[in-house]
Amino acid sequence: MSTRHPSGGHRxxxxxxxxxxxxxxxxxxxxxxxxxxxxxxxxxxRLVEADLPVHFACLAPxxxxxxxxxxxxxxxxxxxxxxxxxxxxxxxxxARLPADRSPDRIGVQIGTGIGGxxxxxxxxxxxxxxxxxxxxxxxxxxxxxxxACRIALRHGFQxxxxxxxxxxxSGSTALAEAARRIRHGELDVAVAGGVDSAVSTVVMGxxxxxxxxxxxxxxxxxxxxxxxxxxxxxxxxxxxxxxVLERLDEARARGAVVHGEIAxxxxxxxxxxxAAPHESGEVAGRCMRQAVADAGLSVADIGHISAHGTxxxxxxxxxxRAVDRCFDGQSPPVTAVKGVTGHLIGAAGALEAALAxxxxxxxTVPPIANLHSSPEANWVDLVHxxxxxxxxxxxxxxxxGFGGQNACLVLAPPP
Amino acid sequence: xxxxxxxAVTVRTVISDVLGTDPAELQDRTSLLEExxxxxxxxMEIGARLERALQLRIDPDDLIAARDVGHAIDLxxxxxxxxx
Numbered sequence: 294m295s296t297r298h299p300s301g302g303h304r305x306x307x308x309x310x311x312x313x314x315x316x317x318x319x320x321x322x323x324x325x326x327x328x329x330x331x332x333x334x335x336x337x338x339r340l341v342e343a344d345l346p347v348h349f350a351c352l353a354p355x356x357x358x359x360x361x362x363x364x365x366x367x368x369x370x371x372x373x374x375x376x377x378x379x380x381x382x383x384x385x386x387x388a389r390l391p392a393d394r395s396p397d398r399i400g401v402q403i404g405t406g407i408g409g410x411x412x413x414x415x416x417x418x419x420x421x422x423x424x425x426x427x428x429x430x431x432x433x434x435x436x437x438x439x440x441a442c443r444i445a446l447r448h449g450f451q452x453x454x455x456x457x458x459x460x461x462x463s464g465s466t467a468l469a470e471a472a473r474r475i476r477h478g479e480l481d482v483a484v485a486g487g488v489d490s491a492v493s494t495v496v497m498g499x500x501x502x503x504x505x506x507x508x509x510x511x512x513x514x515x516x517x518x519x520x521x522x523x524x525x526x527x528x529x530x531x532x533x534x535x536x537v538l539e540r541l542d543e544a545r546a547r548g549a550v551v552h553g554e555i556a557x558x559x560x561x562x563x564x565x566x567x568a569a570p571h572e573s574g575e576v577a578g579r580c581m582r583q584a585v586a587d588a589g590l591s592v593a594d595i596g597h598i599s600a601h602g603t604x605x606x607x608x609x610x611x612x613x614r615a616v617d618r619c620f621d622g623q624s625p626p627v628t629a630v631k632g633v634t635g636h637l638i639g640a641a642g643a644l645e646a647a648l649a650x651x652x653x654x655x656x657t658v659p660p661i662a663n664l665h666s667s668p669e670a671n672w673v674d675l676v677h678x679x680x681x682x683x684x685x686x687x688x689x690x691x692x693x694g695f696g697g698q699n700a701c702l703v704l705a706p707p708p
Numbered sequence: 709x710x711x712x713x714x715x716a717v718t719v720r721t722v723i724s725d726v727l728g729t730d731p732a733e734l735q736d737r738t739s740l741l742e743e744x745x746x747x748x749x750x751x752m753e754i755g756a757r758l759e760r761a762l763q764l765r766i767d768p769d770d771l772i773a774a775r776d777v778g779h780a781i782d783l784x785x786x787x788x789x790x791x792x
Contacts (some may be wrong), residue, residue: 363717363728364728364729365726365727365728365729366728368725368726368728384752411765426756428753428756429749429750429752429753429756430749433749
């Protein structure tokens with residue numbers, strides 16, 4: 294096995310994964326829900342009471358936060374930071390890093406699309422007319438780098454700590470930037486991923502005003518249906534996913550369990566519209582191609598695609614065209630996790646990368662939940678009904694965000 | 709005007725809320741700095757909550773100057789006798 298990546302840099306291993314997501318709070322639970330095509334969307338009375346047009350979302354199931362956080366810590370932070378800290382603790386426990394790692398060589402790289410906006414919404418709602426009573430932790434709670442810095446603070450990681458914001462692509466951006474820092478030797482270990490938790494009145498209302506959200510209030514579990522003819526928008530989800538990245542040669546030398554590699558990545562911007570994807574899929578398709586090339590692979594090496602697939606007509610259609618372009622009409626099998634998990638915004642790319650690693654290693658393509666017939670079926674090979682078995686092979690994981698953000702990752706099974 | 713014991717219950721409850729401890733753990737001789745590593749934001753939060761609970765303007769210096777919980781209670785009693 295070559296210890297060098299085709300780029301000449303270090304190969305990047307993933308040695309730890311932690312998730313807090315609507316489809317489960319362990320990776321194995323999420324994987325099981327994914328194979329079963331079981332949607333996590335549920336009706337939330339508080340959304341009905343708030344007079345929102347959307348009555349449902351995907352929330353992470355309750356778990357014992359006291360197993361992770363002291364009451365004092367829990368009181369100072371908001372839900373996004375809480376979910377991220379817990380996912381990071383799981384990822385680090387999974388990675389079993391040796392205690393002698395130098396803390397200034399460990400960095401934190403996190404993506405978030407919405408950050409602390411919902412906490413600021415609470416502060417605005419509660420204190421706009423009495424600013425002198427604002428809780429003193431308002432700024433540290435709401436600043437967008439708070440969740441990432443809380444990880445650094447808690448574990449004493451003194452390497453570079455960065456928060457990336459590329460809307461719904463944030464989690465993939467963070468993983469790409471983290472992997473770059475490992476590849477080029479800037480860090481020995483990167484704790485990287487994404488987080489968002491924004492099922493609030495204003496955020497849900499604002500997305501609903503764009504008609505981006507599904508309003509299938511009579512059947513929430515059928516609402517997220519990527520690529521299906523009857524889709525009517527995405528389903529808001531919350532969660533966090535964290536991966537521990539390190540040099541593959543170092544991971545092997547210490548006998549770590551390697552989940553797989555972040556083998557390649559690319560990022561581009563449509564530069565077309567602030568929210569709509571370019572319908573030709575040209576720039577997104579180029580991003581996919583660049584990510585595959587960055588991994589030192591050809592498109593024929595890709596075993597399957599984990600699509601961004603949000604269940605919006607413009608998004609799914611543009612992505613299908615982009616895949617068709619990138620693969621010259623020879624689409625590999627395509628799955629889309631959001632049918633089960635909903636759209637975790639800044640956490641989506643990180644959760645989907647974690648699942649792609651599992652699927653790459655096990656040679657499984659999960660079915661797309663709620664998909665029955667698709668107008669895009671002539672462009673892409675959509676997996677539905679039941680999981681499809683394939684040979685273990687690298688997975689292309691796509692993330693696209695408002696602003697025209699494109700971020701693609703290539704996740705390879707353990708060498 | 710609350711008795712010292714009534715005031716102590718309020719102060720201990722507010723501090724334990726902010727620090728996530730049990731009020732019974734907070735004795736007059738408890739030092740929040742040495743035993744809990746309290747930071748300035750938490751002290752400000754305690755001050756803000758006490759202001760609301762006691763309907764009293766509190767000088768942050770009173771809390772910062774306090775050696776321990778008992779001293780803070782005594783300083784508050786003085787402040788209640790002669791409001792700022």
